[in-house]
Amino acid sequence: xxxxxxxxxxxxxxxxxxxxxxxxxxxxxxxxxxxxxxxxxxxxxxxxxxxxxxxxxxxxxxxxxxxxxxxxxxxxxxxxxxxxxxxxxxxxxxxxxxxxxxxxxxxxxxxxxxxxxxxxxxxxxxxxxxxxxxxxxxxxxxxxxxxxxxxxxxxxxxxxxxxxxxxxxxxxxxxxxxxxxxxxxxxxxxxxxxxxxxxxxxxxxxxxxxxxxxxxxxxxxxxxxxxxxxxxxxxxxxxxxxxxxxxxxxxxxxxxxxxxxxxxxxxxxxxxxxxxxxxxxxxxxxxxxxxxx
Numbered sequence: 537x538x539x540x541x542x543x544x545x546x547x548x549x550x551x552x553x554x555x556x557x558x559x560x561x562x563x564x565x566x567x568x569x570x571x572x573x574x575x576x577x578x579x580x581x582x583x584x585x586x587x588x589x590x591x592x593x594x595x596x597x598x599x600x601x602x603x604x605x606x607x608x609x610x611x612x613x614x615x616x617x618x619x620x621x622x623x624x625x626x627x628x629x630x631x632x633x634x635x636x637x638x639x640x641x642x643x644x645x646x647x648x649x650x651x652x653x654x655x656x657x658x659x660x661x662x663x664x665x666x667x668x669x670x671x672x673x674x675x676x677x678x679x680x681x682x683x684x685x686x687x688x689x690x691x692x693x694x695x696x697x698x699x700x701x702x703x704x705x706x707x708x709x710x711x712x713x714x715x716x717x718x719x720x721x722x723x724x725x726x727x728x729x730x731x732x733x734x735x736x737x738x739x740x741x742x743x744x745x746x747x748x749x750x751x752x753x754x755x756x757x758x759x760x761x762x763x764x765x766x767x768x769x770x771x772x773x774x775x776x777x778x779x780x781x782x783x784x785x786x787x788x789x790x791x792x793x794x795x796x797x798x799x800x801x802x803x804x805x806x807x808x809x810x811x812x813x814x815x816x817x818x819x820x821x822x823x824x825x826x827x828x829x
Contacts, residue, residue, distance in 0.1 A: 561731060561752070562724040564642060565708030571638045578630050582623060644709050645720040647690065654688040654722070657681070658800040661693075661700040661713040661735070663783040664742030669772075669800055675765045676772045676799075678780065679748040680789035684758035685728045691721040694804050696781055701736040704750055710736050718804055725752040742785030749789070769793040777808050 560566040597604045647654065658669040669676045681704075683689050693702055695713040703710035707723045725731070735746040753761060770776060772792035777799065780790075802808040 559706055560708065561706045561729070562708065562726050563648060564723055565706055567638070567642055568708045571634055574634055575631060578627055582627055642709065644711050644722065646722060648688040648722050648724055650688045652687045654690040655683060657689055657691050659691050659693040659702055659713065660800065660803055661695045661697070661702065662781055663697045663740060664746040664785045665787045666748045667780065669795055670762065673762045674795055675762060676792040676795045678790035679787050680751065681733060681748055682751045682753060682758060682761055683725060684755040685725050685752045687755060688722060688724045691723070692800065693719045693721060696803050698739050699737060700739050703736045704731060704733040706731050716804060716806060728752050728754060742783060745785035765791050766793050772796060772799065774808065
């Protein structure tokens with residue numbers, strides 16, 4: 537009964553654990569997990585025999601073992617040199633090959649192979665929140681990234697303040713966001729669900745609250761969400777962006793139904809607050825014109 541109780545307690549404690557990169561939801565994270573497993577296996581091929589040999593040598597050449605041969609004039613052994621140098625060289629070659637192939641296959645800016653056109657998302661890191669702009673849908677969100685499952689997502693990323701990093705562990709490929717620069721990233725979620733996104737680079741007092749949720753929906757539900765988002769929320773123009781860019785942490789998700797054209801490019805160029813959405817305005821009364829004398 538005691539063993540059953542302990543097993544049940546362990547199951548309860550581990551049931552809610554997030555396995556992160558060990559529970560990939562897309563092709564990039566799956567490939568990174570495989571690289572991690574392969575690299576660990578290759579390194580264990582040296583570590584385990586070395587640990588065993590250390591114990592074995594210490595036991596065999598102990599003072600009380602009269603069977604151990606003592607060779608005070610021993611200087612060189614070709615077989616030993618071959619093992620000592622050959623195995624590390626092979627290990628470095630294997631690890632280097634894995635890193636070389638993986639760095640090319642998983643290039644963040646390389647589009648993912650798919651028959652489905654990618655979704656475009658523009659990402660801006662702020663103090664201390666995340667802004668996601670959907671240029672084709674004309675909407676934006678804060679601290680909530682909604683994507684269609686099974687569809688590649690092409691990201692353009694920048695920072696409006698300091699350096700930061702965009703990271704969804706279960707999707708893979710952490711990448712930097714930098715002011716006045718754009719980085720590119722291509723990811724995909726193969727299944728539906730809610731996943732945690734975060735910043736992996738310390739950026740000040742509000743850093744602990746700089747997290748967001750990734751909602752992976754079926755494509756038809758994503759289309760419905762995007763259509764509904766256009767009818768709710770305010771307009772993300774220069775004035776509202778200037779308000780949004782003020783430092784704040786643990787910000788609840790926000791949805792904007794309209795976005796100023798070219799907002800992302802203006803943020804990269806450091807002129808975003810000057811933008812405004814085209815809208816109907818009441819014309820100012822004509823100013824008095826002095827009569828000609």
